[in-house]
Amino acid sequence: MKTKATRMLAIAGLAIAGFAMGCATTEMTSTWTDPSAKGAAMSKIAVVCLTKDPGLRRMAEETAASKMAGAQATPSYQVLGDTDLKDKQAVKAKLKAAQFNGVLVMRLAGVSEQVRAVGPYDTFDDYWDYGVGAAYAPGYLETDTVVHVVSNLYDLDQNKLVWSGTSKTFDPASAQQFMGDVSQAVAKSLQKDRIIL
Numbered sequence: 715m716k717t718k719a720t721r722m723l724a725i726a727g728l729a730i731a732g733f734a735m736g737c738a739t740t741e742m743t744s745t746w747t748d749p750s751a752k753g754a755a756m757s758k759i760a761v762v763c764l765t766k767d768p769g770l771r772r773m774a775e776e777t778a779a780s781k782m783a784g785a786q787a788t789p790s791y792q793v794l795g796d797t798d799l800k801d802k803q804a805v806k807a808k809l810k811a812a813q814f815n816g817v818l819v820m821r822l823a824g825v826s827e828q829v830r831a832v833g834p835y836d837t838f839d840d841y842w843d844y845g846v847g848a849a850y851a852p853g854y855l856e857t858d859t860v861v862h863v864v865s866n867l868y869d870l871d872q873n874k875l876v877w878s879g880t881s882k883t884f885d886p887a888s889a890q891q892f893m894g895d896v897s898q899a900v901a902k903s904l905q906k907d908r909i910i911l
Contacts, residue, residue, distance in 0.1 A: 740883040740895035743862075747907045751876040756869065756910060759816040760809050762790040763893075764799065770889055774820060777890070778897035784910040785816070806870070815871050820896070823862040823880070858884050861892060865900045867909060877909045 759782065763774035768791075775789030793812050797804050809817060860882050867877040881899050886892035904910045 739885075740881055740892075740899045742899050742903050743880050743882050745879040745903055745907060746877070747909060748874070748876045751869075751909055756816040756867075756876075757785055758814050759785050759787045759818055759867070759910075760790045760793060760812075760814045761787055761818045762799070762820065764819060764821045770893075773890060774893040774897075777893045778818065778820060778900065781894075781897040781901040782818075782904070782910060783901070784905065787818070788814075790817075809870060815869065816867060816876075817870055818865060818867045818900075820863060820865045820900075823864045826860045826862070828858045828860050828884075859886070860884055861886055863896050865896075867904065877904060877907060879903050 761775045761778045761782070763771045763778070765771050765774070772789065772791055775791055779787040779789050790809075793814070794805060794808055797808060799805060863881050863883070865879045865881070866875055868874065869876050879900055881896050883892055883895055886895070901910075
């Protein structure tokens with residue numbers, strides 16, 4: 715019998731490696747903006763995706779950078795090279811030497827499952843069919859994979875958080891689609907909150 719941790723790792727693998735099937739939708743579930751943030755000051759932003767998978771990191775950073783209109787956004791791997799992301803001082807030194815004044819950090823916060831009933835049951839007949847089906851043949855239920863990402867934008871000059879957003883994506887079909895959807899949602903939210911003008 716699989717442990718909960720093993721099951722969650724398997725689900726994350728499916729979602730990120732691209733084996734989960736379905737129509738993905740991404741939405742921002744919450745955002746926060748520093749009231750004193752000035753969008754015009756954030757002209758050069760490095761995009762960092764914190765993941766152990768170098769291929770996923772490259773794809774995520776390139777996709778996010780390409781969606782951020784209004785600022786010069788650059789995938790961090792192009793600047794940091796093989797710098798160990800765990801070495802905070804080395805990362806900051808390279809970003810500052812390259813004259814970045816902002817950094818968008820994206821991180822996979824978790825993967826969960828959401829079970830939902832299939833079909834309406836407005837009438838007794840419909841509900842009875844659903845109830846019997848759920849009790850005797852659980853094919854009446856479907857499970858969605860939900861991927862949660864936290865994105866934080868920092869002002870490097872002031873070492874200060876200026877914007878934070880949490881997103882959730884339902885049933886990503888591939889890592890590329892997933893990162894494209896998340897990046898688009900983050901970019902739209904940054905523009906809406908007038909962080910990047």
